[in-house]
Amino acid sequence: MTRVLVLYYSSYGHIEKMAEAVAVGAREAGADVDIKRVPELVPEAIIRKAGYKLNQAALIAQPAELADYDAIVIGTPTRFGNMASQMKNFLDQTGSLWTQNKLVGKVGSVFTSTGSQHGGQESTILATHVVLLHLGLMIVGLPYTFKGQMRMDEVTGASPYGASTLAGEGERQPSANELDAAAFQGRHVAETAAALLRGRA
Template sequence: MTRILVLYYSSYGHVRALAQAEAEGARSVPGTHVELRRVPETVPEQIRHKAGFAADDTPVASPADLEGYDGLILGTPTLFGMMAGQMKSFLDQAGGLWARNALVGKVAAVFASTGSQHGGHEATLLSSQIPLQHFGMLIAGMPYSFAGQTTAEGIIGGAPYGAGTIAGADGSRAPTETDLAGARFQGAHVARIAARLAGADLSQEAA
């Protein structure tokens, strides 16, 4: 079985909805085992309640868990044009995996939710790939074979760099069916690539 981890951070539920669609897409590929996990919350309960954060009972992952998967699909909201601090903190704790080349040659992808079309959507997708490349992972985007990303009918999220959604300035906008279809497409895309790579050992390549 090819093992895929869909790992995300979500404050208001938009990224969680995309994560569920990513997992659904990955599970559609025969021979794929998918787990859905979130990174630990760092915002105090009082502030989360005041800000109206959505409750989330998805199990929490630890950085050490990443080694057990053939592929990683990572989702984050956009905060000031970058990934959320909770996700960055999680990745910052994976230095031991980096030191052992434990993730080299595995496939990874990213997806994001952003408040507006010009609020850093593509910047977040691209910059979120950077630490994954430091781990030696191979980046899978959302290729144009997903035709939904080229539509001009309405507001949609995502880009060739990954799936996504536009939440609206007040967070009231739910992911569209096109957004969710893009996430399912990306999940299946990653699962198929991971299956092809699972038998190869790229961690021992000579410099």
């Protein structure tokens, strides 16, 4: 069975919800899916003052675990057009996997969240792709077969680079269309990873 890791960082729960949708889609494609999150770096006093979502059920991942999966789907909010420092800190600890080529040939994919329509969704995903490519992963995005990214009747995230959501000032939660995009991406990743495994058998 294809093993998929949905690895995320979420301050306020938006990316957490998207991660759950990605996992649903991957499971629909027959994959064995784990949802894990990266460690928090912000001091607890600031976390509580800022109102971060603390009751997240996902276990904390360890960098070495990435080698156990056939596909890794990264979820990160944007920070000035790039991934959150919590995710970058985690990925920066994968040097031993890089030197041993442990992630080469696995499937990698990315989804994100921004505060506005033009808050860096595409640049965040593309910047994260660069790290995954250095680690040897093969990138899978959100193809235009997901027609929801062509919608013009509502404000929505999603691009061919990956699923995304718009959080506003935190008050807006992922829409049905954005969750559909995440699930579609999860299915597509799982199906691609399964096809690669069959081809190597």
